[in-house]
Amino acid sequence: MIDLRTLSRRGFLNMGALGAASMMLPAGVTRPxxxxxxxxxxxxxxxxxxxxxxxxxxxxxxxxxxxxxxxxxxxxxxxxxxxxxxxxxxxxxxxxxxxxxxxxxxxxxxxxxxxxxxxxxxxxxxxxxxxxxxxxxxxxxxxxxxxxxAHWYPTYVLGVAAGHLSKSGRLGYVASFPVPSVFCSTNAFLMGARSVNPKATLQTIVINSWFDPQAAAQAGTALIDNGCDFLFGIMDEAAYLQVAEKRGVWAAMWNTDIRRYGPSAYVSSIIIxxxxxxxxxxxxxxxxxxxxxxxxxPLGGGVDRDAWGEKVPKEVAAAADAVRDKILGGWSPFAGEIKDASGAVRLAAGQTMSEKDLYDWDWSIEGISGLNA
Amino acid sequence: MGPYRLQRFPSAAPGIALLARLGAIVLALLISALVLALTGAKPGALALQVVTASFGSQFGLEDLGLLVTPLIFTGLSVALALKIGAWNIGAEGQFYAGAFAASAVGLFLPVAEPLSLFLMLLAGLVGGALWILIPTLARAYAEVNELITTLLMNFVAVLGVYYVSTGPWRAKGANSTTARIPAEIPEFFGSLHWGLPAAVLLALLLALALARSRFGYEVRLAGSNPQAALYAGLPARRRLIAVMLAAGALAGLGGMVEVAGTVHRLQGGLSNSYGYLGIMVAVLARGSLVGVVFSAALMAFILNAGIILQTQGLTTSTVLAVTGLILFLTAIGDELAHYRLVRDARA
Structure with missing residues (x-):
């Protein structure tokens, strides 16, 4: 039996490759x-x-x-x-x-x-x-x-794009509930953005639903009013993309390709x-x-970024894709030192988070507001 | 004009009322069957499926029992308040408040099991009563319409429970819920617990108490004719306060039973709209506390049928439409039962 906590990112990819080769194991099987x-x-x-x-x-x-x-x-x-x-x-x-x-x-x-x-x-x-x-x-x-x-990898890639595209460095996030998926998604996104712009911050609004177009649109509007010029979120519909399109800011999405709701604002999506x-x-x-x-x-075996939006500059897409290639090559961006929202060091330099750590992530990193009670 | 005309009577003859109700349900099912047949479904097979799945297996019976339990509590809550002429639209909020208070005791008070369950029960009662306290006092002393105030308190309770269960009380590794509450109401039939017999017994005792006691008489009098009650020198205000608080306590008890018997964790979606459904249960019971048990059973059957139909490929909206139609026609049937054909005296 393989212990998840000791399984490295590289081990993961190897298993994924093995699975693809034999067609017996699905990519990413961690404990068969x-x-x-x-x-x-x-x-x-x-x-x-x-x-x-x-x-x-x-x-x-x-x-x-x-x-x-x-x-x-x-x-x-x-x-x-x-x-x-x-x-x-x-x-x-x-x-x-x-x-x-x-x-x-x-x-x-x-x-x-x-x-x-x-x-x-x-x-x-x-x-x-x-x-x-x-x-x-x-x-x-x-x-x-x-x-x-493993949505955290493409999310980090989208974060890199956001770091390049956001002028103000103020990113907004429409969240459902303060659950591990959302902590991990917001953290990975901001870490990606900070790899480009170390001063970037992420403001979240929790709307207590995965599917509430009206609340998501209101949250999107409030975030833009607060100075955010790039919206991300974990919603099952496109409401805040439409708001971003109307207000002329960038937006990245989850689940599927829904660029037709906001073709100019659309950056990419976490495709599952x-x-x-x-x-x-x-x-x-x-x-x-x-x-x-x-x-x-894993990335490329059930989750990935979507094709880049029509307004995303080629250099930005290339820079983000270079990071994606690095991750596919076995590199993990989730390495210390990582501080939490209160400034305390939670992951020391030299340490890397395991897949299970990422999956169970339940605290916000420094620079994120609105999620921690 | 013929020699006969329709006249509305203040009360319906029991036989006719029953007939009207059965007729309404049959008619609603026939209309639904017709519409389903037109869309290409097989209504006969679906109906058979619903009946066998509901009554033909232990799983089906457990589901019905678990669904009927909270509906009896919220139905009793609304029906009791109606006895004194108050509309408790806030059973939903009181249900959450009771569940919240009971969970607080169950999660954080370090006592052993039979006692902890008893303390949770008390907390549920008190939580529900406290949640209706402000609307009650506002109605009793300032004549503020309780319909609005009880309704608005619901949102506060729901969001409050969302907040604690996703925030300070969230269990590590859990998605939006608290840890499991150790104390559980014992089960006696699969996952069906003693909350159901307790609810039925409570309905019978309450009905008996209201029918036979002086207090019950005063409540009924104050409810049906407040002027007469005042004239008779009844302490109408005190009776109103007592009954409304008791109504809140009943819904709160429902929340405690749901959390300690069925769900075992405090969380946002806990109530499943049982509080609002309780209004329908009470209205269908036409003011009878014993009737609440039967209308709650009917409602549970319809809701459970909805889930069965969804696994058969019907969409949620179709199921909602069928349940809506049944309730709509039942309400019309109830009203029509008040009318009788009488010989026109003028003819």
Whole structure:
């Protein structure tokens, strides 16, 4: 078994390369198997595969991207008995009801595309014959694994671009909740920007939702009014991009290519792609070789930056891409010394954060305001 | 004009009321089935699926039971306030306040289990009552409309819970929730816990107390005719304050039961709109506290059917439309039950 904490960035990439070569392991598998009895194989014609989504498929963001994975599964396994998909599953006991319903429908494998935590585990415990995969999860059991994307690397690349593009050095961020994904995203972004402009700062506004176009637009407006000339955020829709377009400032996005909502303002996006991972996991479940694990899909293997926006100068794109190449070559930008928002040193010089450290990051670095209570 | 005309009576005959309600539900389902059939779905198979999934498996029954429990508490909260003529639109906020207070006790008070559960229960009651205190006093002493004040307090409570669960009380490694609260209401049927029998028992006891006690009589009198109550020398204001605080405490207790029995962590989405649904539950129960149990069961069945239908590929909006139609037609049916055909005296 491989311990995540000792696994270096380079080790990660090697494993990714290995996976791509053999086509057996998906890129970024970090802990392939627990010593649990494997689940019996299922015939494709008898298998039910289920997905629970946090938002609507039509969001053109997070849920839409996962839905592309669902479509890929259907294409790869056209004879599946049923593919169940439920949208807008809330973070409440209703999520448990949805998962229970999946199990009642005879699901062989259940994907929770947005960390439902205890609401999922409740059902996991009592359905040992079903394989569960939780996106952005934290627990591995005999029949439960988790997966996520190494979004911090492309985010750092976007940060480099922001450092070049922002005149004021004041960056704005529309955040959902103060959760590790958001801490890591804001930190990586500002670290990228500070590698170009050491005086850059990041102001965040938390709107308590992943999908609230009105609140996101208001937050975007407030950030611009405060002097920010580059907006980033972690939203499942394009509202603050439209605000940036109207106000003539830059914006970078998450999930998908949504440049048509603000072609001049659009810099790039954190593009996510779960298609290969989903097809692989379903295939293993059918074959009876599925095992619970921790999967972080790496840069270039499930997460990347989008093609640069039409107004982004070529030199800026080239400078940012040079950093991306360096990361692909095994370099990690997340090395000490790193100070937190209070100025205390949290990572000493010479140390590098592991993938798991980045995944669990729950404090803000110096220069970020609005996230820490 | 014929010799007959429709006349509205202040009360509906129980038989007719029941018939009107059943008719409304059947009609709503028929209309939904027709629309579904037109869009290419198979309504017969879907209906069968809903019934077997709801009642045919232990998972289905557990789900119904877990859903009906908070709805009884919030429904009782609204229905009780209505007895004295007050609209408690704030059951949602009181639910959160009760859950918040109970979680504070459960997370930070170092006591062992049966006692900690009891203290959480007290905290839930007090939290809910405190959350309705300001609207209650404003209504009792300054005649401020409680409909608005209780509603506005909801937003404060929800955002407050969001703040503590994503901020100071957030557990390390958890996404927007507190740590798991160690004290749990015991389960007796799968994940179904004793909160459900307690809720049903509470409804029966409250109904009995209001029907048989002098206090209950005074409340009903003050609710149906405040002028008469004043004339009779009843302490109407004190009764109003007591009933409204009790209503808040009931919703707060619902929050405590949800957090200690079902969810086990304080978090933003905790209530699932149970407070607002409680208004519908109370209205459907037509002022009967025992009726709240049945209307909460109906509501739970409809909501659960919604989840089942979504796994069958229906979108959220279709499901919402079906539930809305059922409630809409039920309300019309309830009103129509008051009308009877009478011989026109003028003819």
């Amino acid at each position: 198997a627990l010593a649990a009895a494997p689940l019996a194989p299922v015939k494709e014609e008898e298998a039910v595969v289920a997905f629970s989504h946090v938002g609507p498929i039509s969001d053109e963001g997070w849920t839409w991207a996962h839905h592309q994975g669902v479509l890929a599964v259907q294409e790869a396994y056209p004879k599946l008995k049923k593919v169940l998909e439920v949208e807008n599953v809330p973070y409440s006991a209703d999520a448990t009801r949805t998962f229970r319903q999946f199990v009642s429908e005879g699901a062989s494998v259940v994907f929770d595309t947005s960390s439902k935590g205890d609401f999922l585990y409740e059902v996991v415990k009592r359905s040992p014959e079903v394989a569960f995969l939780e996106c952005d999860g934290h627990t591995v059991e005999g029949n439960l694994g988790w997966y996520y994307i 792609d779960f298609r290969k991972f989903y097809v692989d996991q379903v295939g293993k479940r059918l074959a009876g070789t599925w095992a619970p694990g921790e999967f972080i899909l």
